[in-house]
Amino acid sequence: MVDELSTRIAGEISLSENPSKTMKKWREIFGLSQTELARYIHITPSVVSDYESGRRKAPGANTIKRFVAGIMKADAERGYPVVKSYRTMLTSLDDDGPVVDMQDFKMPLSAAELCHAIEGDMVANRDKGSTAVYGYTVVDSIKAILELSSDDFLNLYGTTSQRALIFTKVSYGRSPLIAVRVSRIKPGVVVMHGIDKIDDLGMRIAERERIPVILTVMEQKRLLERLRGCGR
Amino acid sequence: MVDELSTRIAGEISLSENPSKTMKKWREIFGLSQTELARYIHITPSVVSDYESGRRKAPGANTIKRFVAGIMKADAERGYPVVKSYRTMLTSLDDDGPVVDMQDFKMPLSAAELCHAIEGDMVANRDKGSTAVYGYTVVDSIKAILELSSDDFLNLYGTTSQRALIFTKVSYGRSPLIAVRVSRIKPGVVVMHGIDKIDDLGMRIAERERIPVILTVMEQKRLLERLRGCGR
DNA sequence: ACCTTATTTCGACGATTGTCGTAATTGGCT
Protein backbone atom coordinates (compact mmCIF):
# COMPACT_ATOMS: atom_id res chain seq x y z
CA MET A 1 0.00 0.00 0.00
CA VAL A 2 2.89 2.35 0.73
CA ASP A 3 4.41 1.50 -2.65
CA GLU A 4 1.09 1.98 -4.38
CA LEU A 5 0.53 5.42 -2.89
CA SER A 6 4.16 6.38 -3.58
CA THR A 7 3.81 5.38 -7.21
CA ARG A 8 0.58 7.30 -7.50
CA ILE A 9 2.03 10.46 -5.99
CA ALA A 10 5.15 10.31 -8.15
CA GLY A 11 3.03 9.64 -11.21
CA GLU A 12 0.73 12.56 -10.51
CA ILE A 13 3.66 14.92 -10.03
CA SER A 14 5.36 13.75 -13.23
CA LEU A 15 2.25 13.96 -15.36
CA SER A 16 0.86 17.17 -13.90
CA GLU A 17 0.54 20.27 -16.04
CA ASN A 18 1.95 22.01 -13.00
CA PRO A 19 4.24 19.73 -11.00
CA SER A 20 4.91 22.55 -8.52
CA LYS A 21 1.30 22.79 -7.43
CA THR A 22 0.97 19.04 -7.24
CA MET A 23 4.01 18.81 -4.98
CA LYS A 24 2.53 21.46 -2.72
CA LYS A 25 -0.81 19.63 -2.70
CA TRP A 26 0.78 16.43 -1.52
CA ARG A 27 3.00 18.15 1.06
CA GLU A 28 -0.06 19.76 2.57
CA ILE A 29 -2.01 16.50 2.48
CA PHE A 30 0.79 14.98 4.52
CA GLY A 31 0.54 17.89 6.94
CA LEU A 32 4.13 19.08 6.61
CA SER A 33 5.51 22.60 6.47
CA GLN A 34 8.16 23.44 3.92
CA THR A 35 10.67 23.69 6.75
CA GLU A 36 9.77 20.24 8.04
CA LEU A 37 9.93 18.67 4.59
CA ALA A 38 13.28 20.32 3.96
CA ARG A 39 14.68 18.60 7.02
CA TYR A 40 13.48 15.19 5.80
CA ILE A 41 15.11 15.52 2.41
CA HIS A 42 18.23 17.43 3.53
CA ILE A 43 17.85 20.66 1.62
CA THR A 44 17.11 24.19 2.72
CA PRO A 45 13.51 25.43 2.95
CA SER A 46 14.09 27.93 0.16
CA VAL A 47 14.76 25.04 -2.21
CA VAL A 48 11.39 23.51 -1.30
CA SER A 49 9.79 26.87 -1.93
CA ASP A 50 11.58 27.16 -5.29
CA TYR A 51 10.10 23.84 -6.34
CA GLU A 52 6.57 24.61 -5.23
CA SER A 53 6.41 28.09 -6.62
CA GLY A 54 7.32 26.94 -10.08
CA ARG A 55 10.82 28.34 -10.31
CA ARG A 56 11.81 24.90 -11.61
CA LYS A 57 9.15 23.76 -14.08
CA ALA A 58 10.15 20.15 -14.67
CA PRO A 59 11.78 18.57 -11.62
CA GLY A 60 13.97 15.59 -12.36
CA ALA A 61 13.25 12.00 -11.36
CA ASN A 62 15.74 12.23 -8.49
CA THR A 63 13.97 15.23 -7.04
CA ILE A 64 10.57 13.55 -7.26
CA LYS A 65 11.99 10.39 -5.73
CA ARG A 66 13.45 12.29 -2.77
CA PHE A 67 10.27 14.31 -2.33
CA VAL A 68 8.11 11.18 -2.15
CA ALA A 69 10.59 9.44 0.14
CA GLY A 70 10.52 12.45 2.45
CA ILE A 71 6.76 12.67 2.81
CA MET A 72 6.50 8.91 3.26
CA LYS A 73 9.17 8.96 5.94
CA ALA A 74 7.30 11.68 7.79
CA ASP A 75 4.09 9.64 7.55
CA ALA A 76 5.88 6.53 8.79
CA GLU A 77 7.17 8.39 11.84
CA ARG A 78 3.66 9.47 12.70
CA GLY A 79 2.18 5.97 12.37
CA TYR A 80 1.08 6.17 8.73
CA PRO A 81 -2.01 8.37 9.11
CA VAL A 82 -2.13 9.36 5.45
CA VAL A 83 -1.38 5.86 4.16
CA LYS A 84 -4.18 4.54 6.37
CA SER A 85 -6.56 7.21 5.09
CA TYR A 86 -5.71 6.26 1.54
CA ARG A 87 -6.42 2.62 2.23
CA THR A 88 -9.71 3.54 3.88
CA MET A 89 -10.65 5.60 0.88
CA LEU A 90 -10.10 2.68 -1.48
CA THR A 91 -12.02 0.33 0.81
CA SER A 92 -15.03 2.55 1.36
CA LEU A 93 -15.69 2.78 -2.37
CA ASP A 94 -15.92 -1.00 -2.59
CA ASP A 95 -18.68 -1.67 -0.11
CA ASP A 96 -22.35 -0.68 -0.38
CA GLY A 97 -22.26 2.00 2.30
CA PRO A 98 -23.26 5.66 2.17
CA VAL A 99 -20.20 6.77 0.18
CA VAL A 100 -21.21 7.31 -3.43
CA ASP A 101 -17.90 8.56 -4.76
CA MET A 102 -14.61 9.79 -3.40
CA GLN A 103 -11.68 11.17 -5.37
CA ASP A 104 -8.74 13.47 -5.00
CA PHE A 105 -8.27 16.24 -7.53
CA LYS A 106 -5.14 16.16 -9.64
CA MET A 107 -4.92 19.93 -9.23
CA PRO A 108 -6.35 21.70 -6.21
CA LEU A 109 -9.41 23.84 -6.73
CA SER A 110 -10.66 26.77 -4.75
CA ALA A 111 -14.11 26.62 -3.20
CA ALA A 112 -15.24 29.24 -5.71
CA GLU A 113 -13.94 27.21 -8.64
CA LEU A 114 -15.70 24.11 -7.34
CA CYS A 115 -18.91 26.07 -6.92
CA HIS A 116 -18.69 27.24 -10.50
CA ALA A 117 -17.92 23.77 -11.82
CA ILE A 118 -21.04 22.23 -10.28
CA GLU A 119 -23.26 25.25 -11.08
CA GLY A 120 -23.79 25.79 -7.41
CA ASP A 121 -24.72 28.69 -5.19
CA MET A 122 -22.43 29.55 -2.31
CA VAL A 123 -24.82 30.59 0.45
CA ALA A 124 -22.51 30.78 3.44
CA ASN A 125 -19.03 32.21 4.05
CA ARG A 126 -18.50 33.53 0.56
CA ASP A 127 -15.41 35.33 1.80
CA LYS A 128 -13.77 31.92 2.16
CA GLY A 129 -14.09 31.27 -1.56
CA SER A 130 -10.33 30.93 -1.95
CA THR A 131 -10.20 27.94 0.39
CA ALA A 132 -8.18 25.16 -1.31
CA VAL A 133 -10.01 21.90 -1.92
CA TYR A 134 -7.99 18.78 -2.68
CA GLY A 135 -10.75 16.29 -3.30
CA TYR A 136 -14.34 15.38 -2.57
CA THR A 137 -16.52 12.77 -0.94
CA VAL A 138 -20.08 12.28 -2.12
CA VAL A 139 -22.34 10.84 0.54
CA ASP A 140 -25.94 9.65 0.45
CA SER A 141 -27.13 11.75 3.38
CA ILE A 142 -30.02 9.44 4.32
CA LYS A 143 -27.81 6.36 4.46
CA ALA A 144 -25.19 8.39 6.28
CA ILE A 145 -27.61 9.36 9.00
CA LEU A 146 -28.81 5.81 9.40
CA GLU A 147 -25.45 4.05 9.24
CA LEU A 148 -22.58 6.24 10.31
CA SER A 149 -21.25 6.39 13.82
CA SER A 150 -19.17 9.38 14.81
CA ASP A 151 -16.01 7.40 14.19
CA ASP A 152 -17.19 6.40 10.75
CA PHE A 153 -17.36 10.06 9.88
CA LEU A 154 -13.59 10.17 9.87
CA ASN A 155 -13.56 7.69 7.04
CA LEU A 156 -15.16 10.20 4.75
CA TYR A 157 -12.01 12.19 4.46
CA GLY A 158 -9.71 9.91 2.56
CA THR A 159 -6.22 11.39 2.37
CA THR A 160 -7.17 14.82 3.63
CA SER A 161 -10.02 16.66 5.31
CA GLN A 162 -9.31 19.64 3.10
CA ARG A 163 -11.97 18.42 0.74
CA ALA A 164 -15.56 18.94 -0.23
CA LEU A 165 -18.10 16.87 1.65
CA ILE A 166 -21.08 16.51 -0.65
CA PHE A 167 -24.42 15.32 0.66
CA THR A 168 -27.05 14.04 -1.75
CA LYS A 169 -30.79 13.68 -1.13
CA VAL A 170 -30.86 16.70 1.17
CA SER A 171 -34.24 18.06 2.29
CA TYR A 172 -33.86 21.07 4.61
CA GLY A 173 -30.17 21.60 4.89
CA ARG A 174 -29.81 21.20 8.60
CA SER A 175 -29.07 17.49 9.14
CA PRO A 176 -25.76 17.44 7.23
CA LEU A 177 -24.61 20.62 8.98
CA ILE A 178 -25.59 19.21 12.34
CA ALA A 179 -23.50 16.17 11.54
CA VAL A 180 -20.57 18.37 10.56
CA ARG A 181 -21.09 20.45 13.69
CA VAL A 182 -20.66 17.49 16.05
CA SER A 183 -17.81 15.99 14.06
CA ARG A 184 -14.32 16.65 15.37
CA ILE A 185 -12.80 17.05 11.94
CA LYS A 186 -14.31 19.61 9.59
CA PRO A 187 -14.29 19.47 5.80
CA GLY A 188 -13.04 22.40 3.74
CA VAL A 189 -16.38 22.83 2.00
CA VAL A 190 -19.87 21.39 2.43
CA VAL A 191 -22.07 20.88 -0.61
CA MET A 192 -25.73 20.03 -0.35
CA HIS A 193 -27.34 18.52 -3.35
CA GLY A 194 -31.08 18.62 -3.91
CA ILE A 195 -32.04 21.97 -2.37
CA ASP A 196 -31.70 25.56 -3.45
CA LYS A 197 -31.98 27.19 -0.01
CA ILE A 198 -31.23 26.21 3.57
CA ASP A 199 -33.22 27.06 6.64
CA ASP A 200 -32.14 29.49 9.36
CA LEU A 201 -30.71 26.86 11.65
CA GLY A 202 -28.54 25.48 8.89
CA MET A 203 -27.32 28.95 8.00
CA ARG A 204 -26.41 29.73 11.60
CA ILE A 205 -24.46 26.50 11.94
CA ALA A 206 -22.56 27.23 8.74
CA GLU A 207 -21.63 30.75 9.83
CA ARG A 208 -20.47 29.51 13.20
CA GLU A 209 -18.28 26.80 11.65
CA ARG A 210 -16.88 29.22 9.03
CA ILE A 211 -17.20 26.61 6.31
CA PRO A 212 -18.30 27.59 2.81
CA VAL A 213 -21.62 25.95 1.99
CA ILE A 214 -22.68 25.37 -1.59
CA LEU A 215 -26.13 24.33 -2.79
CA THR A 216 -26.79 22.69 -6.13
CA VAL A 217 -29.73 21.05 -7.79
CA MET A 218 -27.77 19.65 -10.74
CA GLU A 219 -28.83 16.16 -11.76
CA GLN A 220 -26.81 13.72 -9.67
CA LYS A 221 -25.35 11.82 -12.60
CA ARG A 222 -24.07 15.02 -14.18
CA LEU A 223 -22.81 16.20 -10.81
CA LEU A 224 -20.64 13.08 -10.45
CA GLU A 225 -19.33 13.52 -13.99
CA ARG A 226 -18.47 17.15 -13.37
CA LEU A 227 -16.68 16.28 -10.17
CA ARG A 228 -14.70 13.56 -11.91
CA GLY A 229 -13.67 16.08 -14.53
CA CYS A 230 -12.45 18.69 -12.02
CA GLY A 231 -8.90 19.55 -11.10
CA ARG A 232 -7.24 18.27 -14.24
CA MET B 1 -8.17 3.21 -16.63
CA VAL B 2 -5.92 5.01 -19.08
CA ASP B 3 -5.20 7.65 -16.46
CA GLU B 4 -4.55 5.03 -13.83
CA LEU B 5 -2.08 3.11 -15.98
CA SER B 6 -0.41 6.38 -17.06
CA THR B 7 0.04 7.44 -13.46
CA ARG B 8 1.43 4.07 -12.55
CA ILE B 9 3.94 4.05 -15.41
CA ALA B 10 5.08 7.60 -14.68
CA GLY B 11 5.34 6.79 -11.00
CA GLU B 12 7.41 3.68 -11.63
CA ILE B 13 9.80 5.56 -13.90
CA SER B 14 10.20 8.41 -11.42
CA LEU B 15 10.77 6.17 -8.44
CA SER B 16 12.92 3.58 -10.17
CA GLU B 17 16.51 3.08 -9.14
CA ASN B 18 17.15 2.96 -12.86
CA PRO B 19 14.63 5.07 -14.77
CA SER B 20 16.33 4.17 -18.07
CA LYS B 21 15.61 0.47 -17.72
CA THR B 22 12.09 1.13 -16.58
CA MET B 23 11.42 3.29 -19.65
CA LYS B 24 12.76 0.52 -21.86
CA LYS B 25 10.60 -2.03 -20.06
CA TRP B 26 7.45 -0.08 -20.70
CA ARG B 27 8.34 0.72 -24.31
CA GLU B 28 8.79 -2.98 -24.96
CA ILE B 29 5.57 -3.87 -23.12
CA PHE B 30 3.80 -1.51 -25.51
CA GLY B 31 5.50 -3.25 -28.42
CA LEU B 32 7.20 -0.19 -29.87
CA SER B 33 10.67 0.15 -31.37
CA GLN B 34 12.80 3.13 -30.41
CA THR B 35 12.28 4.46 -33.90
CA GLU B 36 8.51 4.22 -33.62
CA LEU B 37 8.43 5.83 -30.20
CA ALA B 38 10.68 8.62 -31.44
CA ARG B 39 8.10 9.46 -34.10
CA TYR B 40 5.31 9.65 -31.51
CA ILE B 41 7.16 12.08 -29.31
CA HIS B 42 8.91 14.06 -32.05
CA ILE B 43 12.54 13.41 -31.25
CA THR B 44 15.24 11.44 -33.05
CA PRO B 45 15.75 7.72 -32.28
CA SER B 46 19.18 8.40 -30.84
CA VAL B 47 17.59 10.54 -28.15
CA VAL B 48 15.34 7.62 -27.16
CA SER B 49 18.39 5.41 -27.01
CA ASP B 50 20.22 7.97 -24.88
CA TYR B 51 17.40 7.88 -22.35
CA GLU B 52 17.13 4.11 -22.23
CA SER B 53 20.83 3.40 -22.06
CA GLY B 54 21.27 5.60 -19.04
CA ARG B 55 23.18 8.45 -20.60
CA ARG B 56 20.70 10.68 -18.80
CA LYS B 57 20.23 9.35 -15.29
CA ALA B 58 17.31 11.43 -14.02
CA PRO B 59 14.90 12.44 -16.78
CA GLY B 60 12.79 15.46 -16.05
CA ALA B 61 9.04 15.50 -15.54
CA ASN B 62 8.49 16.82 -19.07
CA THR B 63 10.41 13.94 -20.56
CA ILE B 64 8.46 11.38 -18.54
CA LYS B 65 5.19 13.08 -19.44
CA ARG B 66 5.99 13.00 -23.14
CA PHE B 67 7.20 9.42 -22.95
CA VAL B 68 3.98 8.23 -21.32
CA ALA B 69 1.85 10.28 -23.71
CA GLY B 70 3.67 8.70 -26.64
CA ILE B 71 3.23 5.10 -25.59
CA MET B 72 -0.43 5.75 -24.71
CA LYS B 73 -1.04 7.37 -28.08
CA ALA B 74 0.45 4.35 -29.82
CA ASP B 75 -1.75 2.04 -27.75
CA ALA B 76 -4.82 4.14 -28.52
CA GLU B 77 -4.12 3.91 -32.25
CA ARG B 78 -3.96 0.12 -32.00
CA GLY B 79 -7.24 -0.17 -30.07
CA TYR B 80 -5.80 -0.13 -26.54
CA PRO B 81 -4.38 -3.67 -26.38
CA VAL B 82 -2.09 -2.92 -23.45
CA VAL B 83 -4.67 -0.93 -21.52
CA LYS B 84 -7.12 -3.79 -21.95
CA SER B 85 -4.56 -6.30 -20.76
CA TYR B 86 -3.90 -4.19 -17.70
CA ARG B 87 -7.59 -4.08 -16.91
CA THR B 88 -7.84 -7.82 -17.39
CA MET B 89 -4.93 -8.33 -15.08
CA LEU B 90 -6.60 -6.34 -12.31
CA THR B 91 -9.88 -8.15 -12.83
CA SER B 92 -8.51 -11.67 -12.83
CA LEU B 93 -6.97 -11.17 -9.42
CA ASP B 94 -10.37 -10.28 -7.98
CA ASP B 95 -12.30 -13.40 -8.88
CA ASP B 96 -11.84 -16.93 -7.53
CA GLY B 97 -10.41 -18.38 -10.73
CA PRO B 98 -7.17 -20.26 -11.36
CA VAL B 99 -4.96 -17.17 -11.12
CA VAL B 100 -3.21 -17.13 -7.75
CA ASP B 101 -1.10 -14.04 -8.25
CA MET B 102 -0.04 -11.78 -11.08
CA GLN B 103 2.39 -8.89 -10.90
CA ASP B 104 4.76 -6.94 -13.08
CA PHE B 105 8.33 -6.51 -11.91
CA LYS B 106 9.50 -2.98 -11.23
CA MET B 107 12.83 -3.90 -12.87
CA PRO B 108 13.08 -6.63 -15.48
CA LEU B 109 14.79 -9.85 -14.52
CA SER B 110 16.52 -12.41 -16.64
CA ALA B 111 15.28 -16.00 -16.62
CA ALA B 112 18.49 -16.97 -14.81
CA GLU B 113 17.97 -14.34 -12.12
CA LEU B 114 14.40 -15.48 -11.63
CA CYS B 115 15.54 -19.10 -11.38
CA HIS B 116 18.02 -18.12 -8.72
CA ALA B 117 15.49 -16.05 -6.79
CA ILE B 118 13.04 -18.96 -6.44
CA GLU B 119 15.76 -21.53 -5.83
CA GLY B 120 14.76 -23.32 -8.98
CA ASP B 121 16.42 -25.63 -11.43
CA MET B 122 16.44 -24.65 -15.13
CA VAL B 123 15.98 -27.98 -16.89
CA ALA B 124 15.32 -26.83 -20.44
CA ASN B 125 16.89 -24.23 -22.75
CA ARG B 126 19.52 -23.05 -20.32
CA ASP B 127 21.09 -21.10 -23.15
CA LYS B 128 18.08 -18.78 -23.02
CA GLY B 129 18.89 -17.75 -19.46
CA SER B 130 19.29 -14.12 -20.45
CA THR B 131 15.70 -13.88 -21.64
CA ALA B 132 14.11 -10.77 -20.09
CA VAL B 133 11.09 -11.35 -17.86
CA TYR B 134 8.84 -8.41 -17.02
CA GLY B 135 6.41 -10.07 -14.66
CA TYR B 136 4.78 -13.30 -13.63
CA THR B 137 1.46 -15.10 -13.39
CA VAL B 138 0.97 -17.85 -10.84
CA VAL B 139 -1.69 -20.33 -11.86
CA ASP B 140 -3.24 -23.29 -10.03
CA SER B 141 -2.62 -25.84 -12.74
CA ILE B 142 -5.50 -28.12 -11.74
CA LYS B 143 -8.04 -25.31 -11.79
CA ALA B 144 -6.51 -24.02 -15.00
CA ILE B 145 -7.03 -27.32 -16.75
CA LEU B 146 -10.60 -27.57 -15.54
CA GLU B 147 -11.68 -23.99 -16.13
CA LEU B 148 -9.68 -22.29 -18.83
CA SER B 149 -10.70 -22.23 -22.43
CA SER B 150 -8.05 -21.46 -25.01
CA ASP B 151 -9.17 -17.84 -25.11
CA ASP B 152 -8.94 -17.56 -21.34
CA PHE B 153 -5.30 -18.47 -21.62
CA LEU B 154 -4.66 -15.07 -23.11
CA ASN B 155 -5.81 -13.46 -19.89
CA LEU B 156 -2.85 -14.93 -18.07
CA TYR B 157 -0.52 -12.48 -19.66
CA GLY B 158 -1.51 -9.17 -18.19
CA THR B 159 0.40 -6.36 -19.81
CA THR B 160 2.91 -8.53 -21.60
CA SER B 161 3.55 -12.13 -22.55
CA GLN B 162 7.21 -11.60 -21.79
CA ARG B 163 6.61 -12.99 -18.36
CA ALA B 164 6.96 -16.13 -16.28
CA LEU B 165 3.98 -18.46 -16.30
CA ILE B 166 4.12 -20.38 -13.04
CA PHE B 167 2.05 -23.50 -12.53
CA THR B 168 1.42 -24.81 -9.05
CA LYS B 169 0.32 -28.32 -8.03
CA VAL B 170 2.19 -29.92 -10.92
CA SER B 171 2.48 -33.70 -11.01
CA TYR B 172 4.36 -34.88 -14.11
CA GLY B 173 5.32 -31.78 -15.93
CA ARG B 174 3.59 -32.48 -19.18
CA SER B 175 0.11 -30.94 -18.82
CA PRO B 176 1.27 -27.33 -18.40
CA LEU B 177 3.66 -27.67 -21.32
CA ILE B 178 0.93 -29.22 -23.46
CA ALA B 179 -1.24 -26.24 -22.62
CA VAL B 180 1.57 -23.86 -23.57
CA ARG B 181 2.14 -25.87 -26.73
CA VAL B 182 -1.39 -25.41 -28.02
CA SER B 183 -1.59 -21.79 -26.94
CA ARG B 184 -1.02 -19.17 -29.59
CA ILE B 185 0.92 -16.83 -27.34
CA LYS B 186 3.95 -18.20 -25.52
CA PRO B 187 5.29 -16.96 -22.19
CA GLY B 188 8.93 -16.00 -21.78
CA VAL B 189 9.53 -18.64 -19.11
CA VAL B 190 7.57 -21.56 -17.70
CA VAL B 191 7.95 -22.48 -14.05
CA MET B 192 6.53 -25.67 -12.61
CA HIS B 193 6.09 -25.80 -8.91
CA GLY B 194 5.86 -29.08 -7.03
CA ILE B 195 8.20 -31.32 -9.01
CA ASP B 196 11.94 -31.69 -9.35
CA LYS B 197 12.01 -33.44 -12.72
CA ILE B 198 9.88 -33.57 -15.83
CA ASP B 199 9.20 -36.57 -17.98
CA ASP B 200 10.51 -37.08 -21.49
CA LEU B 201 7.42 -35.77 -23.24
CA GLY B 202 7.55 -32.59 -21.25
CA MET B 203 11.21 -32.14 -22.01
CA ARG B 204 10.67 -32.61 -25.74
CA ILE B 205 7.87 -30.07 -25.80
CA ALA B 206 10.05 -27.57 -23.96
CA GLU B 207 12.96 -28.01 -26.35
CA ARG B 208 10.70 -27.62 -29.33
CA GLU B 209 9.15 -24.40 -28.00
CA ARG B 210 12.55 -22.98 -27.02
CA ILE B 211 11.19 -21.72 -23.71
CA PRO B 212 13.27 -21.91 -20.53
CA VAL B 213 11.63 -24.26 -18.04
CA ILE B 214 12.32 -23.97 -14.33
CA LEU B 215 11.34 -26.47 -11.65
CA THR B 216 11.05 -25.56 -7.99
CA VAL B 217 9.77 -27.30 -4.90
CA MET B 218 9.93 -24.26 -2.66
CA GLU B 219 6.97 -23.92 -0.30
CA GLN B 220 4.22 -22.05 -2.15
CA LYS B 221 3.84 -19.30 0.43
CA ARG B 222 7.54 -18.53 0.34
CA LEU B 223 7.50 -18.74 -3.45
CA LEU B 224 4.84 -16.03 -3.63
CA GLU B 225 6.77 -13.85 -1.19
CA ARG B 226 9.96 -14.27 -3.18
CA LEU B 227 8.20 -13.35 -6.39
CA ARG B 228 6.66 -10.27 -4.81
CA GLY B 229 10.13 -9.23 -3.69
CA CYS B 230 11.70 -9.58 -7.15
CA GLY B 231 12.60 -6.85 -9.57
CA ARG B 232 13.00 -4.08 -7.01
C1' DA C 1 3.10 46.83 17.70
C1' DC C 2 6.36 43.38 18.16
C1' DC C 3 8.34 38.93 17.80
C1' DT C 4 8.96 34.56 15.76
C1' DT C 5 8.46 31.29 12.26
C1' DA C 6 7.32 30.18 7.67
C1' DT C 7 7.54 31.27 3.00
C1' DT C 8 9.16 33.59 -1.01
C1' DT C 9 12.42 35.86 -3.96
C1' DC C 10 16.48 35.93 -6.40
C1' DG C 11 21.48 36.09 -7.71
C1' DA C 12 24.81 32.91 -8.59
C1' DC C 13 27.05 28.83 -10.20
C1' DG C 14 28.16 24.03 -10.98
C1' DA C 15 25.87 20.00 -12.68
C1' DT C 16 22.88 17.77 -15.60
C1' DT C 17 19.41 17.33 -19.09
C1' DG C 18 17.54 17.51 -23.81
C1' DT C 19 18.55 17.26 -28.26
C1' DC C 20 20.75 17.09 -32.82
C1' DG C 21 23.62 15.00 -36.07
C1' DT C 22 26.96 11.78 -37.47
C1' DA C 23 29.01 7.54 -37.42
C1' DA C 24 29.65 2.93 -35.68
C1' DT C 25 27.72 -1.37 -34.18
C1' DT C 26 24.27 -4.99 -33.83
C1' DG C 27 20.85 -8.09 -35.41
C1' DG C 28 17.74 -10.15 -38.66
C1' DC C 29 16.89 -11.61 -43.20
C1' DT C 30 18.01 -13.22 -47.80
Added chain:
DNA sequence: AGCCAATTACGACAATCGTCGAAATAAGGT
Protein backbone atom coordinates in the same frame (compact mmCIF):
# COMPACT_ATOMS: atom_id res chain seq x y z
C1' DA D 1 28.40 -12.13 -47.55
C1' DG D 2 25.58 -8.33 -48.16
C1' DC D 3 21.78 -5.38 -47.17
C1' DC D 4 18.72 -2.92 -44.29
C1' DA D 5 16.69 -1.39 -40.10
C1' DA D 6 17.35 -0.78 -35.31
C1' DT D 7 20.23 0.56 -31.72
C1' DT D 8 24.17 2.64 -29.57
C1' DA D 9 27.94 5.90 -28.89
C1' DC D 10 29.41 10.35 -28.57
C1' DG D 11 30.77 15.32 -29.40
C1' DA D 12 28.68 19.51 -28.91
C1' DC D 13 25.90 23.14 -27.07
C1' DA D 14 21.88 25.63 -25.32
C1' DA D 15 18.66 25.24 -21.73
C1' DT D 16 17.31 23.99 -17.35
C1' DC D 17 17.85 21.96 -12.86
C1' DG D 18 19.49 21.73 -8.03
C1' DT D 19 21.08 24.13 -4.50
C1' DC D 20 22.99 27.59 -1.31
C1' DG D 21 22.67 31.79 1.09
C1' DA D 22 20.99 36.26 2.03
C1' DA D 23 17.33 39.20 2.34
C1' DA D 24 12.54 40.43 2.00
C1' DT D 25 7.78 39.39 2.85
C1' DA D 26 3.86 37.10 5.01
C1' DA D 27 1.38 35.07 8.69
C1' DG D 28 0.28 33.88 13.33
C1' DG D 29 0.48 34.69 18.19
C1' DT D 30 0.96 37.68 22.18
